[in-house]
Amino acid sequence: MREGASDPGLYDYHPYNTRPKITWPGGKSVAVWVAPNLEYYEIDPPVHPKRKAWPRPHPDVVGYGHRDHSNRVSHWRMAEVMSRHGFPGSVSLSVALCQHHPEVVADAAARGWEFFSHGIYNTRYAYEMTEAQERSIIEDSIRTVRDATGQTIRGWLAPALTHTPRTLDLIAEYGLDYTCDLYHDDQVQEVKVAKGQLASIPYSLEVNDHYGFFVYNMSGREYAETLIRQFERLAAEGERSGTVMCIPLHAYLIGQPHRIGPFEEALRHIAADGRAWIARAGEIVDAWRAQQ
Amino acid sequence: MSSLPDSYTHYPKRREGYDHDLYAWSNMHARPPVAWPQGSVAVWLCVSLEWFPILPGGAFTAPGHMVTPYPDYRHYTARDYGNRVGAWRFLEAFAKAGVTASFAANAAIAERYPELIDAVIAGGHEIVAHSTDMNGTIDSTLDPAAERALVAEAMERIERASGVRPTGWLSIARQQSFATLDILEEQGLGYCCDWVNDELPYRFTNGLVNLPLNHELSDRQIITVQQKSADSWAESMRDAFDWLAREAKASGGGRMLPIHLTPYIMGLPYRIGALECLLADLAGREEAWFARGDQIVAAWETKA
Numbered sequence: 001m002r003e004g005a006s007d008p009g010l011y012d013y014h015p016y017n018t019r020p021k022i023t024w025p026g027g028k029s030v031a032v033w034v035a036p037n038l039e040y041y042e043i044d045p046p047v048h049p050k051r052k053a054w055p056r057p058h059p060d061v062v063g064y065g066h067r068d069h070s071n072r073v074s075h076w077r078m079a080e081v082m083s084r085h086g087f088p089g090s091v092s093l094s095v096a097l098c099q100h101h102p103e104v105v106a107d108a109a110a111r112g113w114e115f116f117s118h119g120i121y122n123t124r125y126a127y128e129m130t131e132a133q134e135r136s137i138i139e140d141s142i143r144t145v146r147d148a149t150g151q152t153i154r155g156w157l158a159p160a161l162t163h164t165p166r167t168l169d170l171i172a173e174y175g176l177d178y179t180c181d182l183y184h185d186d187q188v189q190e191v192k193v194a195k196g197q198l199a200s201i202p203y204s205l206e207v208n209d210h211y212g213f214f215v216y217n218m219s220g221r222e223y224a225e226t227l228i229r230q231f232e233r234l235a236a237e238g239e240r241s242g243t244v245m246c247i248p249l250h251a252y253l254i255g256q257p258h259r260i261g262p263f264e265e266a267l268r269h270i271a272a273d274g275r276a277w278i279a280r281a282g283e284i285v286d287a288w289r290a291q292q
Numbered sequence: 293m294s295s296l297p298d299s300y301t302h303y304p305k306r307r308e309g310y311d312h313d314l315y316a317w318s319n320m321h322a323r324p325p326v327a328w329p330q331g332s333v334a335v336w337l338c339v340s341l342e343w344f345p346i347l348p349g350g351a352f353t354a355p356g357h358m359v360t361p362y363p364d365y366r367h368y369t370a371r372d373y374g375n376r377v378g379a380w381r382f383l384e385a386f387a388k389a390g391v392t393a394s395f396a397a398n399a400a401i402a403e404r405y406p407e408l409i410d411a412v413i414a415g416g417h418e419i420v421a422h423s424t425d426m427n428g429t430i431d432s433t434l435d436p437a438a439e440r441a442l443v444a445e446a447m448e449r450i451e452r453a454s455g456v457r458p459t460g461w462l463s464i465a466r467q468q469s470f471a472t473l474d475i476l477e478e479q480g481l482g483y484c485c486d487w488v489n490d491e492l493p494y495r496f497t498n499g500l501v502n503l504p505l506n507h508e509l510s511d512r513q514i515i516t517v518q519q520k521s522a523d524s525w526a527e528s529m530r531d532a533f534d535w536l537a538r539e540a541k542a543s544g545g546g547r548m549l550p551i552h553l554t555p556y557i558m559g560l561p562y563r564i565g566a567l568e569c570l571l572a573d574l575a576g577r578e579e580a581w582f583a584r585g586d587q588i589v590a591a592w593e594t595k596a
Contacts, residue, residue, distance in 0.1 A: 040311075042305070042311050043310070043311055043312045044311070044312070046299065046300055048296070048300070049295050049296075056352070056431060056467060057431045057432045057433050057469075058432060058470075059312075059432070059468065059469070059470060060467075061463075061466055061467055061468045061486050061487060062465070062466050062467070062486075062488055062507055064489075065466075065486075065487045065488040065489035065504075066488055066489070066507070066508075068489035069488065069489045069490065069491075071317070072317065072318065072319060072320055072489055072490050073319075073320045073321075073489075073490055073491050076319065076320075076321045077321075077539070096303065096306050099306050099307060099308060100306070100307070100308065100309065100310065100311070100317075101317060102308065103319060120301075120303065120306075121303070124300065124301070128295050128296045129296060129300075129301075130296070133296065133298075133300065133301045136301050137301060213518075217517075217518040217519055217520070219514075219518075219520060219524050219527070219528055220528060220531060221527070221531070256506070256508050256509075256532075257491070257509075257531075257532035257533075257535045257536050257539075257547075257549070258508070258509060258528040258529065258531045258532035258535070259528075259531075260535055261531050261534060261535045262531065
């Protein structure tokens with residue numbers, strides 16, 4: 001990005017209605033990917049000058065315990081529902097989870113899920129990092145996921161969505177193929193980086209379960225209906241040029257017993273529709289890149 | 293120049309297991325199955341009985357506390373409505389449905405409203421200790437000696453006023469310090485309800501049991517925070533019960549549905565009907581075992 005400029009220069013402008021046709025495998029109109037965040041939050045993280053980790057003094061028992069629910073209970077509940085309806089995960093991973101709870105990472109790997117990095121912990125923020133520190137978290141991410149799963153990460157969702165002006169250039173330099181941090185489009189788009197190439201794959205804050213439940217205060221059923229409406233619109237518009245729908249999840253939210261049933265119905269609807277190419281993030285980026 | 297020290301990208305607690313030693317990791321779905329005395333889903337009703345001094349105090353200000361400049365008649369009285377009216381509606385609703393519950397009571401409730409505590413005990417319900425009053429908050433800004441004295445005072449006052457020494461503890465806003473688990477254990481308590489990281493009981497390193505009281509399923513979270521209707525809350529409880537019953541059947545292991553109720557929230561005239569309908573529905577389900585917190589812990593301990 002152009003540091004200090006009012007336009008950060010991340011991408012070019014392309015009107016939505018005059019774009020080249022993107023086609024997805026099998027003639028599907030919308031690529032649907034599910035992005036479970038498999039995270040580890042520290043109970044007593046170091047202080048960061050720009051962001052407080054927990055609203056309450058450590059231990060923030062409800063905040064920490066709520067997130068720990070993912071790694072004891074709700075990961076498997078969410079994952080089973082996804083597997084039952086044929087949705088692989090593309091995992092936004094706090095890579096230290098590979099050390100803390102390798103069982104969770106192994107379960108995701110055994111289901112054929114793809115891993116990309118979401119930083120070391122979701123309680124360590126990138127703001128103010130030196131280039132050396134930022135390189136260290138990228139190199140740590142690549143090494144840790146490779147050691148734990150054999151996979152080479154291809155994407156990045158910044159830890160707790162915290163960035164520096166050099167983040168996108170650095171991940172492209174390390175050979176990563178996609179970022180999930182830009183929310184400007186419903187199609188894959190080119191990102192301007194100093195060296196190499198980087199694609200922006202649509203993630204979504206708007207249909208992220210965290211926004212659904214804690215920003216928009218939806219019930220489980222209202223969130224499921226939101227996903228279906230999002231899908232119906234993107235599937236219809238994708239006939240003109242292939243669209244992307246991401247369902248970003250946190251097991252401790254979607255895997256709560258009052259929400260998982262309605263969520264399963266939304267997945268059932270999308271899988272049964274016939275217009276969805278249900279894929280992993282890397283496959284979507286590859287299919288788009290091949291048409292550039 | 294970065295303002296982050298080099299240590300910011302060093303991780304001394306990065307190891308297998310947690311970054312603390314309060315309890316050990318396990319996957320609920322891989323544990324030996326739990327069997328309840330009846331049914332497959334333990335339905336745990338837990339009612340908070342709260343007295344808010346009109347002068348707020350404590351380590352932090354409790355949810356539901358005074359809002360306006362002193363004297364805040366509006367919130368003082370609207371909260372006390374729960375103790376004067378709402379809690380009695382709950383007691384009648386529970387009796388009508390033939391179910392028992394846990395009542396997490398401030399010591400001040402036992403002292404100020406003995407008729408209410410007598411009715412709770414006479415109804416076969418459990419008293420869970422819920423600190424002194426709604427100024428009796430705990431977090432790590434509190435000196436451990438002061439925290440120890442606060443917990444001891446709450447236990448002593450509840451026992452003196454009610455004649456019962458509770459075996460369970462609920463912290464205000466479920467907030468603890470790093471010292472709380474040991475302080476509760478020293479007081480002879482058997483379990484606490486503060487950690488929402490699981491859906492079945494588990495044991496902390498120091499021997500205390502956690503009985504998770506899911507805050508996401510509480511009337512405070514769904515109705516007061518998320519601003520849903522009582523009917524939407526009840527629909528979520530039914531969806532949760534249905535899911536847990538299916539999961540119990542598929543896994544062969546018991547599940548638990550904690551329903552956390554607040555008299556000044558769910559005990560209002562226009563909301564209580566949604567609770568009564570839910571109780572009638574669930575009491576008619578063969579999978580449901582309505583039980584108090586101490587009964588659930590005891591049933592789990594016989595299997596653990």
